[in-house]
Amino acid sequence: MARKKLANKQVRNAGDITQSINAKYPRAIAYTRGNTVICNGIWSGGQKLDIPQPPKDVRVVNYKFCPLYFGKGDAVVSVTGVTISPKTLELAIGETGSVTSEVSPENAADKSVTYSSSDETIATVDNTGKITGVAEGSAIITVTTTDGGKTDTSTITVKEPVINVTGVTISPTTVSVKVGATTQLSTTVSPDNATNKSVTYLSSNTGKATVDSTGKVTGVARGSATITVTTVDGGKTGTSTITIEENRGE
Numbered sequence: 001m002a003r004k005k006l007a008n009k010q011v012r013n014a015g016d017i018t019q020s021i022n023a024k025y026p027r028a029i030a031y032t033r034g035n036t037v038i039c040n041g042i043w044s045g046g047q048k049l050d051i052p053q054p055p056k057d058v059r060v061v062n063y064k065f066c067p068l069y070f071g072k073g074d075a076v077v078s079v080t081g082v083t084i085s086p087k088t089l090e091l092a093i094g095e096t097g098s099v100t101s102e103v104s105p106e107n108a109a110d111k112s113v114t115y116s117s118s119d120e121t122i123a124t125v126d127n128t129g130k131i132t133g134v135a136e137g138s139a140i141i142t143v144t145t146t147d148g149g150k151t152d153t154s155t156i157t158v159k160e161p162v163i164n165v166t167g168v169t170i171s172p173t174t175v176s177v178k179v180g181a182t183t184q185l186s187t188t189v190s191p192d193n194a195t196n197k198s199v200t201y202l203s204s205n206t207g208k209a210t211v212d213s214t215g216k217v218t219g220v221a222r223g224s225a226t227i228t229v230t231t232v233d234g235g236k237t238g239t240s241t242i243t244i245e246e247n248r249g250e
Contacts, residue, residue, distance in 0.1 A: 117141055133156075
């Protein structure tokens with residue numbers, strides 16, 4: 001088989017790739033984009049290229065296997081698409097998460113990608129796909145392939161961080177109320193900036209005293225009852241002892 005002499009040239013099917021043949025060693029061939037080696041090897045009579053060690057100062061994208069034949073630049077495997085995962089992600093302000101990308105086909109020559117955010121005041125992303133929530137709102141993270149500019153997107157929703165309830169107090173802790181009369185209990189949920197400060201109330205003996213959803217207690221019959229307040233977040237509790245007295249004014 002006659003050796004085919006090739007000058008440096010551009011092949012376009014996988015982006016601007018330069019096919020280079022070493023003048024001193026004509027059997028040496030390399031395919032590069034900028035300072036990135038797509039693949040390189042030694043011509044072996046039209047067979048698949050053997051893979052020599054690349055220069056140490058050049059990053060290699062696809063080093064294990066080079067599906068090229070001498071003089072056949074059209075054998076470079078182009079990127080056909082990219083998929084980002086997950087497609088949606090929720091983060092709290094200050095929280096980090098990540099997306100990953102899968103470039104197709106699996107044997108594409110250049111599988112490198114970049115990431116960008118549609119609004120860096122809401123969420124930022126680095127070149128590894130790590131995302132940081134910055135402020136409440138939503139942003140679109142786009143992955144773009146270096147070869148072919150294929151894209152896919154993920155929607156990021158950033159929310160205020162959840163502040164968990166640590167406790168609750170009820171006031172007063174003891175109180176007397178006449179039969180048929182009412183008294184109001186109040187509660188304080190901690191911390192003050194807890195995300196969910198909702199509470200429920202329960203009477204230990206509704207035959208003696210009842211309580212509504214606002215903490216208003218009504219005396220029913222002479223005796224006593226315990227009113228328990230419970231936080232929806234975390235189930236923290238506090239109690240108040242209610243003494244119900246006869247209404248002697250009747």
